[in-house]
Amino acid sequence: MSYHVNEKGYYGNFGGAYIPEMLYPNVEELRSKYLKIIHEPDFKQEFELLLKDYVGRPSPLYLAHRLSERYGAKIFLKREDLNHTGAHKINNTIGQILLAQRLGKKRIIAETGAGQHGVATATVCALKGLECVVYMGEVDIERQAPNVARMKMMGATVIPATSGSKTLKDATNEAMRDWINNPVDTHYIIGSVVGPHPYPDMVARFQSIISEETRWQLKEKTGTESADYVLACVGGGSNAVGMFYHFLEDEQVKLIAVEAAGKGVHSGKSAATTALGREGVLHGSRSILMQTNDGQVVEPYSISAGLDYPGIGPQHAHLHTIKRAQYVNITDDEALKAGLLLAQLEGIIPAIESAHALAYLEKMKFKGETVVVCLSGRGDKDLATYMNYFGLG
Amino acid sequence: MNRLQTLFKEKKDPILSIYFTAGYPDLNSTLDIAEALEKAGADFLEIGFPYSDPVADGPVIQNSSQKALENGMTLNLLFEQLRDLRKRVSIPVLLMGYVNPVLQYGVENFCHAAAEAGIDGVIVPDLPMYEYEELYRNCFEQHQLSNIFLVTPQTVEDRIRKIDDLSNGFIYLLSSSATTGKNLAVSTDTESYFARIKAMKLKNPTMIGFGISDKESFNKAAQYTRGAIVGSAFMKLLGAPDYLSRIPKFIQSLKN
Numbered sequence: 001m002s003y004h005v006n007e008k009g010y011y012g013n014f015g016g017a018y019i020p021e022m023l024y025p026n027v028e029e030l031r032s033k034y035l036k037i038i039h040e041p042d043f044k045q046e047f048e049l050l051l052k053d054y055v056g057r058p059s060p061l062y063l064a065h066r067l068s069e070r071y072g073a074k075i076f077l078k079r080e081d082l083n084h085t086g087a088h089k090i091n092n093t094i095g096q097i098l099l100a101q102r103l104g105k106k107r108i109i110a111e112t113g114a115g116q117h118g119v120a121t122a123t124v125c126a127l128k129g130l131e132c133v134v135y136m137g138e139v140d141i142e143r144q145a146p147n148v149a150r151m152k153m154m155g156a157t158v159i160p161a162t163s164g165s166k167t168l169k170d171a172t173n174e175a176m177r178d179w180i181n182n183p184v185d186t187h188y189i190i191g192s193v194v195g196p197h198p199y200p201d202m203v204a205r206f207q208s209i210i211s212e213e214t215r216w217q218l219k220e221k222t223g224t225e226s227a228d229y230v231l232a233c234v235g236g237g238s239n240a241v242g243m244f245y246h247f248l249e250d251e252q253v254k255l256i257a258v259e260a261a262g263k264g265v266h267s268g269k270s271a272a273t274t275a276l277g278r279e280g281v282l283h284g285s286r287s288i289l290m291q292t293n294d295g296q297v298v299e300p301y302s303i304s305a306g307l308d309y310p311g312i313g314p315q316h317a318h319l320h321t322i323k324r325a326q327y328v329n330i331t332d333d334e335a336l337k338a339g340l341l342l343a344q345l346e347g348i349i350p351a352i353e354s355a356h357a358l359a360y361l362e363k364m365k366f367k368g369e370t371v372v373v374c375l376s377g378r379g380d381k382d383l384a385t386y387m388n389y390f391g392l393g
Numbered sequence: 394m395n396r397l398q399t400l401f402k403e404k405k406d407p408i409l410s411i412y413f414t415a416g417y418p419d420l421n422s423t424l425d426i427a428e429a430l431e432k433a434g435a436d437f438l439e440i441g442f443p444y445s446d447p448v449a450d451g452p453v454i455q456n457s458s459q460k461a462l463e464n465g466m467t468l469n470l471l472f473e474q475l476r477d478l479r480k481r482v483s484i485p486v487l488l489m490g491y492v493n494p495v496l497q498y499g500v501e502n503f504c505h506a507a508a509e510a511g512i513d514g515v516i517v518p519d520l521p522m523y524e525y526e527e528l529y530r531n532c533f534e535q536h537q538l539s540n541i542f543l544v545t546p547q548t549v550e551d552r553i554r555k556i557d558d559l560s561n562g563f564i565y566l567l568s569s570s571a572t573t574g575k576n577l578a579v580s581t582d583t584e585s586y587f588a589r590i591k592a593m594k595l596k597n598p599t600m601i602g603f604g605i606s607d608k609e610s611f612n613k614a615a616q617y618t619r620g621a622i623v624g625s626a627f628m629k630l631l632g633a634p635d636y637l638s639r640i641p642k643f644i645q646s647l648k649n
Contacts, residue, residue: 008523018492020449020518021543022570036610163455176448183547184569267476281493281519282446294467295497296445 001249001322003315009197011318014288017196018281022180026188027284029103031198035335038095038205043357051209054127055084057091059210061217061305061372066345074222075368077375078214080239081350087377088210088239089120093189095206097124100187107131107186111161113140113177113352114306115147117191122156132156135174136165146381147383163164165299168235168309172283181219192236193313196284200241200313207242214247214372228369231256232376234327234354235271235307237316241374243327255325257316260302264331271300272329273312274320284311287317301334303385304351306377328391335358336389339379352385363365395537396485397513397562399621400437401598408620409434409611409648410600411627414441415474416466417457418631423474427458428481429637433483433644439516439622440467440475440639442490449518451514451574451624468498475510487541489516500529504536514539514562522559530559539563544599546586560597566618568604571648574625577604577613587617610649623647 002011009015009031019027037043051057060079068075077339080088093110100108108130112118118134125132138160141148148345151158161170171192179188193200193207215225230247232240234257247253262270270276277288282297290298300310312320319325330338336354338359343349350358354376361373379386387393400408402441411430415423416505427438443458443466450458478486488507495503495517507515515538520529525540539562544553547570556564566587568577577583590599601614612623630636630643 016524017521018519019521020628021548022545022567022572025545025547025549062626163459164445173448177451177572180449181543181571181575280495280496281491283448284519290495291493292495294469295494296462297493389562 003319003324005197005201005315011315013279014286014314014317015197015200016286017284018286019196019284020180022183023176023196026179026183027196033103033154034099034198034202034330037099042049043098043102045214046098047095051091055090055094055358056082057209058213058217059083061214061221063221064346067342070345070377071361071366073368074370075361076218076370076372077348078210078243078372080210080374080376081348081354081378083118085116085123085350085379087116087120088207088242089117089191090123090239091209091242092191092203093117093120093124096187096189097128097130100130101128103187105185107133107182107189108189109133109135109175109178109186110189110191111135111168111171112191113171113308114304114351115140115144115381118156118158119147121189121191122151122154125156126154130365131170133178134158135161135171135178137165137171138163138236139166140168140171143385144381152358154229155361164189167305169297176283178211191243192238193315194236194283194285194311200285200315202357203238204241204245204315207238208245210239210242210374211244211246214243218370218372226250227253227372229254229256229257229371231357231360231371232374233307233353234260234312234316235260235309235353236311237313239374241315243374248324254366255319256360257325257327258360259327259329260304260307260356261329261331262301265329269301271310273310274327275329285314287311287314304335304352304356306351307356328360330356330359334362336386338362339386340390348375350375351379352382353377395513395539397437397487397539400485401563407611407615408436408600409644410437410439410620410622411435412439412441412624413621414457414461414638415471415628416441416443416461416464417628418636420464420644421474422465423471424477424481425637426631427478427486429640430644431482431484433641434648435644436620437485439487439489442466442471442488442494444491444494447491449572451572451625453628454576456627457628457631468494468503472506472510475512479511485513486511487514487516492517492520500532504532504538504616507538508536512538516541516565518543522555526559535557539644541565543567544590547584550593553590553595557595557597563600564595565597565599565622566601568601571603573603575604576606577602577610591617598617608647
């Protein structure tokens with residue numbers, strides 16, 4: 001059983017490139033060149049150097065003592081929150097900006113939900129002196145104001161997406177429309193493992209550094225590069241794919257992907273895609289998505305802007321279908337409590353996205369197993385939400 | 394031969410096609426609009442079935458799609474409305490929309506219902522060529538449905554040839570790589586693109602769409618191809634309360 005993309009761009013039944021002809025030349029250019037470019041020694045050297053000196057990799061694998069004690073397991077946190085810009089998103093934007101340069105592109109566009117990918121894109125555009133336009137849902141602009149300010153300070157133009165639910169899905173639509181209207185000099189840096197082939201595979205490769213490091217770090221700390229459980233949160237699913245990537249073939253490792261249940265899976269306000277969705281096509285690939293019987297995409301809901309998306313990447317749809325990973329969900333309330341718990345037990349304030357993965361520990365039973373949780377981002381951007389929720393203001 | 398193929402075979406004058414979104418502005422206006430368009434002199438029609446995330450469309454068709462969905466339009470309902478299509482309309486009619494609603498309806502069911510209603514062809518902009526060949530082509534051909542592919546100024550020659558091989562109605566030339574509803578800016582670049590396609594002597598006829606909004610852009614399109622498709626400009630007219638009575642004048646303003 002293969003866990004990776006085949007030569008047609010599919011993971012089992014999922015994936016492909018469902019795009020209008022206007023996007024075909026750009027996507028085809030990328031498809032035909034991405035593997036060659038990312039394997040060039042000059043690309044690898046620059047990518048690795050930037051990850052080390054600019055991003056600050058390797059990110060620590062931290063044994064969370066008090067958290068471990070509470071749950072009766074050996075819990076390691078993969079500290080993507082310590083990366084420059086505060087989340088795993090920068091691994092991918094560094095990769096894609098180097099690729100865009102080698103394709104001769106002059107202008108970069110991106111979509112963003114929580115603003116982490118937007119910030120990571122604005123950052124690499126400043127680094128390379130390229131024009132940057134970020135589409136962000138109007139609702140998200142409001143709830144993630146600090147990230148909007150960061151993007152603007154680095155010279156990016158932030159354009160509000162005002163259609164539909166005014167969140168990540170709509171920002172993605174607007175970015176795709178921009179790419180259609182700018183077919184020659186623009187590269188679209190998609191922030192997750194979604195979109196037409198080759199995006200899901202390309203982004204997964206750039207994010208796979210997370211599990212690559214985790215394996216040698218585990219070996220150093222525990223004597224074996226394997227673990228019993230690996231957990232990550234899933235919106236589109238880029239930190240989860242990066243966290244799972246080098247564990248996929250290590251079949252004894254149980255992979256757990258945590259979706260956002262919002263106010264409850266059956267509350268009508270949820271983003272738990274695998275629980276609520278069916279096969280369908282959104283944003284250029286065939287995957288699992290939340291939709292009506294008529295095939296209209298349903299507006300998702302989560303308190304976490306980064307998980308507020310009605311689909312998942314096609315590789316996740318595949319891993320879910322073949323049961324290589326288990327897909328579970330966590331409500332807003334459970335996630336916020338887990339965020340507070342980590343702050344008070346370990347002195348680490350997690351992004352609400354990552355807090356969903358932490359919250360699932362509460363539902364598991366342990367007998368000293370080794371567990372890795374991807375701490376995909378830091379919670380600075382979410383302080384207002386935490387403060388309001390817990391009445392700490 | 395379906396009605397669309399017959400039209401391209403027999404008609405000598407430039408061909409005018411009109412697009413409109415089913416369920417907009419009123420849920421049950423689909424056949425009234427279709428009938429009025431035929432009477433006014435449109436040569437064939439593209440009836441859009443709405444989708445929540447129309448990435449290839451600009452604001453006008455985004456809004457009409459959203460309004461149609463709010464009104465309650467679904468593919469099921471559209472096929473119900475189309476049961477009387479052939480009692481009221483004799484010109485070729487195509488369905489146009491995104492792939493996900495078709496997938497949920499079921500490809501077989503969709504082809505069957507379309508053929509039953511007297512539909513002649515389908516335009517699904519986000520259905521890729523590979524998937525069309527593998528999964529859709531047989532079903533479309535069995536039901537005499539012409540599948541219409543899009544070509545942009547950036548589409549390379551090999552791919553245009555391949556599209557020509559797979560097509561059995563016409564090829565939809567986009568005036569530029571753009572979302573719908575932008576005005577056609579005729580430059581030497583667009584003219585040389587139209588001329589380049591014309592010189593390829595494709596087996597299938599071509600039509601130009603995206604940005605055709607008046608007599609001038611229609612005539613320009615007809616110089617290089619068999620005619621043109623008008624979408625957003627017509628959808629704007631449907632925003633007026635007395636839209637049905639405005640249709641004859643609108644068609645005349647394009648054609649004569």
